[in-house]
Amino acid sequence: MEVTPAAKQALMCFLISNLTFIVCFLTGVLGSSSELWALKYWGPALYFCLINFVLKYCYKGFIYEVSIRASGLGAAMAVGMYLVSFNNGWKVFGLYAVALTFFHFSEFVAVALSNPKTVTIDSFILNHSVQYTAAAVASWVEWAVEYYFFPDLKTHFWLSSLGVVMCIGGELLRKTAMFTAKHNFTHTVQFVKRPEHQLVTHGVYSLCRHPSYVGWFYWSIGTQIILLNPICVFVYALASWMFFRERVYAEEMTLLAFFGIQYDEYQKKVGTGLPFILGYVPENRRQNLKEDHWSY
Numbered sequence: 449m450e451v452t453p454a455a456k457q458a459l460m461c462f463l464i465s466n467l468t469f470i471v472c473f474l475t476g477v478l479g480s481s482s483e484l485w486a487l488k489y490w491g492p493a494l495y496f497c498l499i500n501f502v503l504k505y506c507y508k509g510f511i512y513e514v515s516i517r518a519s520g521l522g523a524a525m526a527v528g529m530y531l532v533s534f535n536n537g538w539k540v541f542g543l544y545a546v547a548l549t550f551f552h553f554s555e556f557v558a559v560a561l562s563n564p565k566t567v568t569i570d571s572f573i574l575n576h577s578v579q580y581t582a583a584a585v586a587s588w589v590e591w592a593v594e595y596y597f598f599p600d601l602k603t604h605f606w607l608s609s610l611g612v613v614m615c616i617g618g619e620l621l622r623k624t625a626m627f628t629a630k631h632n633f634t635h636t637v638q639f640v641k642r643p644e645h646q647l648v649t650h651g652v653y654s655l656c657r658h659p660s661y662v663g664w665f666y667w668s669i670g671t672q673i674i675l676l677n678p679i680c681v682f683v684y685a686l687a688s689w690m691f692f693r694e695r696v697y698a699e700e701m702t703l704l705a706f707f708g709i710q711y712d713e714y715q716k717k718v719g720t721g722l723p724f725i726l727g728y729v730p731e732n733r734r735q736n737l738k739e740d741h742w743s744y
């Protein structure tokens with residue numbers, strides 16, 4: 449597997465930024481001089497400005513856009529790792545920040561490695577949709593309100609650890625699916641069959657028809673278990689289920705059009721992997737589908 453320039457650049461900037469911020473935080477924590485508070489709290493912001501200046505000077509266009517996003521995600525992960533050292537509600541928010549930043553960074557790298565012809569800035573899926581951003585903000589608001597009024601609610605770390613396990617499992621399943629599908633994987637539903645488009649039924653695709661969606665589904669719920677957000681756990685589960693119900697239905701219509709009897713036979717042998725979601729199969733073809741659904 450060839451490591452593309454985009455993947456190399458993203459990894460380099462992510463690691464440099466992450467390590468720079470970690471050193472800042474550790475210096476502030478472990479140092480004995482009273483002046484080190486400035487390095488601890490202002491140092492990261494100043495270093496990020498310096499990193500951005502260097503990147504802006506050295507790179508242009510696509511590579512710069514990749515670099516600054518990877519650096520930002522690396523810095524955000526370092527902040528999350530620092531918060532994990534706390535012994536209160538900030539600990540679970542730190543775990544969440546690590547899970548979130550790694551997910552978006554790994555999405556870009558996975559596309560850059562498995563299907564480099566399709567890699568774009570949108571492969572970070574940081575701007576996935578207004579709905580996705582609203583859901584993230586809602587989870588932060590719930591965490592903040594509950595931490596302020598019910599701080600003990602955010603200290604059930606054993607339960608938060610279950611969310612971490614769900615996120616790790618979801619990530620592994622999704623990324624395995626991406627590397628298994630290779631050039632057949634895209635972030636958007638394809639309505640035109642490409643010449644190289646093939647039906648993938650081996651590996652994790654022999655276990656479920658949509659392993660990348662299954663991974664994302666359980667990852668999204670896991671993030672809210674990490675945050676110990678009782679309201680958003682329910683809301684995320686419902687919203688994600690509705691999202692993938694529409695998405696799978698639309699995608700399978702195109703797959704049946706692309707592969708015909710081959711996909712029909714595959715449907716009979718393997719389920720979608722998502723709870724109570726049948727997909728576009730004979731017993732489910734009366735499902736109401738929005739033609740302009742935002743998930744396509």
